[in-house]
Amino acid sequence: MIExxxxxxxxxxxxxxxxTAMYHWIFVPLTLGxxxxxxxxxxxxxxxxxxxxxxxxxxxxxxFGINFAIGVATGIIxxxxxxxxxxxxxxxxxxxxxxxxxxxxxxxxFLEATFFAVMFFGWDRxxxxxxxxxxxxxxxxxxxxxLWILVANGxxxxxxxxxxxxxxxxxxxxxxxxxxxxxxxxxxxxxxTSSGFLLxxxxxxxxxxxxxxxxxxxxxxxxxxxxxxxxxLFSSLFVAFTGDEHAFxxxxxxxxxxxxMEALWDGQAPTGLIAVGLVNSDKKPGDEQDPFAFSVEIPxxxxxxxxxxxxxxxxxxxxxAFGNEKEQIVGVAEKIRRGRVAVASLGDYKKAQKIGDDATxxxxxxxxxxxxxxxxxxxxxxIEQAVPPVALTFYAFRVMVGLGTFFILLFLxxxxxxxxxxxxxxxxxxxxxVLSLFLxxxxxQAGWVVTEVGRQPWAIQDMLPxxxxxxxxxxxxxxxxxxxxxxxxxxxxxxxxKIMTKQISLGPKGGEx
Numbered sequence: 276m277i278e279x280x281x282x283x284x285x286x287x288x289x290x291x292x293x294x295t296a297m298y299h300w301i302f303v304p305l306t307l308g309x310x311x312x313x314x315x316x317x318x319x320x321x322x323x324x325x326x327x328x329x330x331x332x333x334x335x336x337x338x339f340g341i342n343f344a345i346g347v348a349t350g351i352i353x354x355x356x357x358x359x360x361x362x363x364x365x366x367x368x369x370x371x372x373x374x375x376x377x378x379x380x381x382x383x384x385f386l387e388a389t390f391f392a393v394m395f396f397g398w399d400r401x402x403x404x405x406x407x408x409x410x411x412x413x414x415x416x417x418x419x420x421x422l423w424i425l426v427a428n429g430x431x432x433x434x435x436x437x438x439x440x441x442x443x444x445x446x447x448x449x450x451x452x453x454x455x456x457x458x459x460x461x462x463x464x465x466x467x468t469s470s471g472f473l474l475x476x477x478x479x480x481x482x483x484x485x486x487x488x489x490x491x492x493x494x495x496x497x498x499x500x501x502x503x504x505x506x507x508l509f510s511s512l513f514v515a516f517t518g519d520e521h522a523f524x525x526x527x528x529x530x531x532x533x534x535x536m537e538a539l540w541d542g543q544a545p546t547g548l549i550a551v552g553l554v555n556s557d558k559k560p561g562d563e564q565d566p567f568a569f570s571v572e573i574p575x576x577x578x579x580x581x582x583x584x585x586x587x588x589x590x591x592x593x594x595x596a597f598g599n600e601k602e603q604i605v606g607v608a609e610k611i612r613r614g615r616v617a618v619a620s621l622g623d624y625k626k627a628q629k630i631g632d633d634a635t636x637x638x639x640x641x642x643x644x645x646x647x648x649x650x651x652x653x654x655x656x657x658i659e660q661a662v663p664p665v666a667l668t669f670y671a672f673r674v675m676v677g678l679g680t681f682f683i684l685l686f687l688x689x690x691x692x693x694x695x696x697x698x699x700x701x702x703x704x705x706x707x708x709v710l711s712l713f714l715x716x717x718x719x720q721a722g723w724v725v726t727e728v729g730r731q732p733w734a735i736q737d738m739l740p741x742x743x744x745x746x747x748x749x750x751x752x753x754x755x756x757x758x759x760x761x762x763x764x765x766x767x768x769x770x771x772x773k774i775m776t777k778q779i780s781l782g783p784k785g786g787e788x
Contacts, residue, residue, distance in 0.1 A: 282742070283750035287750050287753040288745050292356055295352055304470060305474060306471070308473070308475020311472060313335050315502055327495070335479065338779075340395060341771060345767050361734070361745060375426045376424070387412075397409065425460060425464045425467055429460030430460065431735050433529070434738055436453030437449055437450075459524055466514065480499075480708050480712075483499040485709055486782070491782060495783055497696075500693055504686045504690045515683070532668070534589075534592045535669065535729050536669060536729060543591075544578065544589075545578040546587075552567045552571065553570070555567060555568060592662055592665070595607065596658045614650055614651060617653050620646065650738060651733065651738040651740055667728055671721040692704070
């Protein structure tokens with residue numbers, strides 16, 4: 276018998292984690308990209324010996340340090356929430372999920388910490404080359420920290436390299452390398468870090484455009500834009516490439532997420548890609564309603580992107596929900612039936628073990644082994660629960676892709692005008708450069724909405740729904756922490772913005788006015 280779930284508790288726990296993650300990701304991508312930009316700026320200084328590049332490096336390094344400190348604070352809270360609001364999850368997957376987090380703490384964090392002090396306080400205490408080496412190590416360490424976190428998240432999206440132990444009711448690590456080298460984990464890391472490089476480039480461009488609009492620090496701003504736009508252009512192109520590859524992997528590992536991203540209800544061959552559309556948010560699995568109020572479709576494009584074959588079949592939500600015998604797709608309804616057999620067999624096995632009935636225990640264990648791959652579905656009550664929020668996933672994906680395309684064009688235009696030394700004569704473009712920073716943050720958040728909302732209802736894909744992963748707490752308690760964190764994180768964000776804007780208004784020390 277499956278216990279009654281307090282959905283209020285689950286929803287507050289999800290909201291609290293989402294709030295923390297979204298605030299945390301305001302700071303993280305800037306850290307990932309700005310660390311490398313500082314390394315680029317300092318490399319130019321060491322190579323040329325030009326003191327203006329040293330002043331430029333110190334300025335951007337100061338902003339990096341402010342952002343880094345607050346990012347660490349939100350990250351620590353995020354990790355603690357696994358133990359407070361998601362204790363069942365932590366118990367069941369701690370052997371696996373804890374490994375990359377431990378590596379992140381021991382290896383990447385200490386690599387950052389070792390060289391962080393040298394980078395900020397060692398300018399006149401160590402040689403130029405060792406200081407440059409320290410700056411590069413901070414950049415590498417920052418991004419290695421992201422690697423292990425994203426490996427852990429990638430495992431949640433595609434749980435491989437592990438097995439479920441029926442004796443302990445826990446997931447146990449079998450192959451750490453399989454977890455690290457998972458295509459989903461690699462896709463998460465390359466896409467998330469390159470998007471961080473893109474955001475940091477927009478950050479440098481936005482502030483430099485503000486200086487040009489104010490007719491301050493002209494040469495400083497031009498130099499910064501030239502480097503940031505070059506880095507940003509390569510980063511934005513790589514974001515597009517990794518996004519395409521990640522979608523290809525998603526088609527194999529999380530087909531329901533892909534179907535939600537495209538609001539694809541009925542699969543077909545070939546399958547078109549909806550460029551723009553207005554989703555019918557009332558549509559449910561199996562009904563006869565139209566999926567869109569209107570849409571513009573690119574014929575065959577989704578088949579090409581998802582299967583690398585323009586004539587291939589891409590399953591829709593209804594195919595995945597009810598099954599498709601022709602395409603050999605097992606539907607959610609059948610998975611729920613098998614999952615309930617797995618849950619019941621696991622319970623029978625534990626009871627038989629407790630009373631010492633080995634014969635019954637072995638029968639129950641054999642039944643569980645036949646259905647263990649559908650264990651998570653045994654906790655779902657209906658087909659609809661296996662379908663993520665379609666409209667939100669669909670729109671977030673298009674916001675992310677649309678803005679990503681815009682950033683490529685933006686960097687191209689800025690680079691062209693920078694080479695021709697005509698940026699100062701384009702005030703409207705400079706204002707767009709300032710605005711682009713906020714668009715960059717919107718694209719970042721939209722990407723994570725696709726990643727996390729699109730995989731609902733799963734904490735671990737197909738194995739553990741969020742309703743089971745939660746802690747046994749009172750919903751009111753979690754609601755109070757939600758608002759406490761909302762106030763705390765908002766205060767931290769306001770503090771960062773105030774410190775940043777003050778530092779930006781002061782400008783580079785010793786630079787030209």
